[in-house]
Amino acid sequence: MEAPLVRLVEEAHRTIRAYIPERQQLVDLFFEERLVYPSFAWQEAIVNAVAHRDYRLQGLGIEVHLFDDRMEVWSPGELVEPATIDRLRNRERVHASRNPRIVRVLTAFGYMRELGEGIPRMFEVMEGQGLHPPEFRLEGGRFVVTLRNTPVYRPETMRWLRQFEGAGLSRNQTRLLAYAHEHGDQFTSRAYQKLVGVDVYTASKDIKDLIRKGIVRLTKPQGRVYELVTKAQMVALEKPPEFVSIEPILQEKGFVKNEDVRRVLGVSRIRACRLLQSLSEYGFLEKEGKGRGARYVPGRKMLHR
Incomplete structure (x- = not known):
């Protein structure tokens, strides 16, 4: 696909959108048809590819591959420092561009927002719909973004999590509650550490915060197993x-x-x-x-x- 820059992104979005399937999701007691990938996530991957690809590499273009379970966006060229795969995976707000003029044009036309905000927002919208976070890798001199459409948790679990939306929970704490709900409503600190990749001190702080908020409790004094506190238990405690x-x-x-x-x-x-x-x-x-x-x-x- 070739077009002037100001039209290229919009045409790419419109063309690719036709190949992305929809599925039913329960929203406020009604089923809605939604794309299997959050629109912001796959559109941001394409915009980033247009903005940051290495245009010096001849014979290579931006490629979008659609599979049954995932979408991959391949962009010619490797990352520009200070951006690294690890920093992107850690959701850091990192901005680096080999094409600053293109970035300015895309920003002026509203395709790009605050610099460094796109990747963290991709994580947010993917996980907000119960999907796996975006994946990044370098392969053959190209930067690859992978979005998976397979849910991490069952739809019932995602609906159950809505009761905690006003509790001020972190992303890791929300993942822990979903994990516990699908594993007998119980968990250990070690399981939490392994689940989200934190150390014992961070795990202890996060769990104590959940205890203070009345969401979890120890199954017995001085024990190591925690359980979710139901609303009925909270009232009857x-x-x-x-x-x-x-x-x-x-x-x-x-x-x-x-x-x-x-x-x-x-x-x-x-x-x-x-x-x-x-x-x-x-x-x-x-x-x-x-x-x-x-x-x-x-x-x-x-x-x-």
Whole structure:
């Protein structure tokens, strides 16, 4: 396909669109016909190929291959520093162009947006529809983008995940919940580390955040297995006796502090600190501030009662 630059991208999109199949997806209780690939993802792959290919290589053009389970966009030329395969896979906002004039023209005509934003956005839309993230590789002096149309999770799992849309979860935490939902509603820290490729410290921080939000909990004290907390469990969960003792202060002031716990329970500062931390981890309280100025307000579990 050949055309002036300002028409080339639009014509390529229109031509390729005709070969991309649709499938039914359940959206708000109604089935809709949607492309098997998010439009932004495959269109961005083509725009990037036009903008960043090596035009010095003669006899090679941009190629789009459509298979039953994937789409591949082949672009002549390797990546330009500082862009690397690893940085793209890590969703870093990296911009490098061997064709700055072409990039300016495509930007002026609205085909490209903020520099470095396209690749992270491709990850977002692919995973937002429950698909595998885009894949990148270099082969034979060409840069290849692969988009797969096979869902990572069942449609039922994707619908189940919608209940957490307002919970402020990270991408990794969302993947963990989907994984747990499809594996008996349970998981371990080691499974999470392996699933998303994080270290034990990051896994611990993410899981504690889910506990604070009342979404997961340990199956037993000091255990290693976590379980998803259902809405019914969240409502029926018994308040610890320590929390019951300080709850009147919480209701009166809207918060409690370390000295309140010491006075009511007759414990040391260290013991009060540990109790407050434990109640925060289990979602009854949420910490605000640091040091001696720290105070604890009602947590997610209490807000949902």
